[in-house]
Amino acid sequence: MKKQTEARVITFTSEAEMPMMPASMASTLYNKTGSWRYMRPLYVNKTPPCNAACPAGEDIVMYLQLTAQGRYAEAWETIVRENPFPGVCGRVCPHPCESECNREHLGGAIAIHCQERFLADYAAAHDLGLPMPDVPQRGEHVAVVGAGPAGLSCAYHLRRMGYQVTVFDAGDKPGGMMRLIPEYRLPKEVLEREIAAIVATGVEVKTGVRLGVDVSLDDLKDYAAVFLAVGQSRSRRLGVPGEEATGVLPGIDFLARVARGQRVGLGEKVAVIGGGNTAMDAARTARRLGADVTIFYRRSRAEMPAIDEEVNEALDEGVRIEFLRAPVAVLTENGHVRGLRLTEMELGAPDESGRRRPLPVAGSEYEVACDTVIPALGQVADLSFLDAEVKSERGRIITDEKAATTRPPIFAGGDVATGFGTVTAAVGSGKRAALAIDCFLRGVERTFPDLAQNVQAAPRPHDAAVVRFEDLNTAYFEEEPRPRQEQRPAAERVTTFEEVNLGYGEDAALAEAQRCFSCGTCNECDNCLIFCPDVAVLRGPSDDEPFVFNYDYCKGCGICVSECPRHAISFEEEVKFAET
Amino acid sequence: MRKPKTYARNYEIPEEELTYSGSVSCPGCGATLAMRYALKALGPKTMVVIPACCWSIIAGPFPYSSLTVPIFHTAFETAGAVSSGIRAALDILGKEDITVMAWAGDGGTFDIGIQALSAAVERNEDFIYVCYDNEAYMNTGIQRSSATPWMAWTTTTPVKHPKDEPKKDIMAIMAAHYIPYTATATIAYPDDMIAKFRKAKSIHGAKFIHVLSPCPPGWKSEASDSIKLSRLAVQSKVFPLYEIEHGEKVTINVWPKDGGVPVSEYLRLQGRFRHLSDENIAAIQAEVDRNWERLVAKAKGSVYTELV
Structure with missing residues (x-):
């Protein structure tokens, strides 16, 4: 009997038609065992925890899987469909994705930031330009105010959708707060390259234009829509006597001057006030300029908002951190800083941020000598350009989930609206606004998830359910350690602005990508095909549909569902049994 | 057809399918999957001899077949004898490239067919005898066999009187015939299983492969757990994966990960063991550990050298 591909039913109408002995004449394909089934397996990709945690809405699992196959250019394209700053984010993002990674339980979270950085460096080395979708150009012109990560992300995504975009920025170069990130964390050429790539997509950038000074909101009313992403550019004040003395240099002003290559005289001893990333950047930069640096922070290590790795690296470089200390006064001599009067603090009841409120300890004040004080207590937005129609609350522009302000068609995003405070969050916010502006201009209704979650510009079909470690079949995974990222030794670091972290080479990147579980995302391991009795x-017919169930014969045993290592197969009650 | 990607898996499985959909095996049948792997390994030049067992039914009612290769259905006790006859006939026809595979259940191997099997391998007939072991007469309604494990429920060993005899050591019996190749295999390890069938095919003489085949209705387990149970049988050392060459050279093919898992993990997924007391489980664990240590000792002490 030749191999059969179609069901054939044999019917004997008389004994004479029957063979001499009971030999088979057709296959069992006549028997549609699918009718037995009361549960149905379905290929449904779920949401991996890294993707769910990414503030920029990157499809992390997809680019790790492409990297695992050595398809680096496609992997990079997968990132830049969502985020045009992989080189920046791969270096400075606090990577909340890694905190959620299910690999943590079997050898350590995937070093996603190193992967992102590797792909960005690969794209730079191979001179890859941002690929633009082939869409018809649209007549509407959108103004974006602020060329930081939110503004540039919005402009880029609007360009991808065919809109004309002009970005205004008060600075002399686009980049916003990204320009203040010290070179040892983010080399300037990485930033320049990614900004240039966005500009090359046809975004018009006008620098040296300050909203409220050089143009007003009303001047922008000829644009079809306006996106405000001016960020938070004003340093919070210390609020203690002596703050006006020379030698008190707000953190972002200090970083801006160093970034512009200006000489900054710090003296011997520097005191940095604050516990955030700006404080760390300022302290480590001051170290590199030869100063003896102490950070004073009013709470304890556990409450520090700075990225943990940054704090450790600062300590390695000889920065001292004094916890539970707050300044009471800046001590001056002839109008110049000579020291600080500090008070010890203790932690009281939790405040509205959920952290315990620091309270001064009575009678604990003391003085220290220093030549420069760098307050880095966070930034606030300068909202002086706003008119009465665009409402703000507690220093932030009020927006709805579609990024719209109280005065359409004016939209807002990034730190001026969200205050999230990271490049990656700003990129996500800008993208959300671009998608919302597109819907607004086309008159299309679309709902957006909560502001804390981020939308994807090019989502692939997936279920919103987030895959957790318990959902995986770990029989198929070994415990494998995360490869170490090479780092410049601390003693060498304090003498140079060369990059601290050296990233992954191709071998490490490939191995690390292959360590990814690919949670919720089919990567064609073939288990379902191998184990189907x-x-x-x-x-299946294509990469998008690698396998198909033959429901004519699937008995619904569910082996494929339980043996899928990554929870990419769902199991649902057959419709004929479901309650109607 | 699209070329499969293999970066997510470190072994190859032949793409060719030699079994048909539409067989009447129960959902989650381990024996059905075992046949699929066996034929993938052996290829289309194979003849299958099936005595009375589940597979007599799974292979299809007249005039249908669930295999693309020829099957000879035969009586319960005759798999060894019939395979010997078919081998002889093929040899006379000069068709020595065709592999003969007897495919029998545990009843047809451990109990009813053991005489014909012993005789055929004693003559070192050139064929592969496969016992797919689901540990009872499942096809006739779950009656105990000499392959049923100690304390297991079956319809003839009900919970009030569970089986009081240990499982027969068929591998030791077959090894005692000093045949060229004896091996265990199970469905959770397709790469190991396919490698063993290929190795068996390459060897001239009598080969015996003992395949543990989870049976959801008979073991009272979830159909979706069949692979998991097969894996746990190996990882708990209840069913170690090993091979014995020429009755002497013992090789353990799959070592349990991180020293293995307790037998309770394997037992608790099966309704047939639900009545076990903690003492019963401890006794099973002790027996499994003892057998494992003996197997490891055999593997370490193997001294077989090829005769010239």
């Missing part, structure tokens, strides 16, 4: 899993 009934040959009811077939290879």
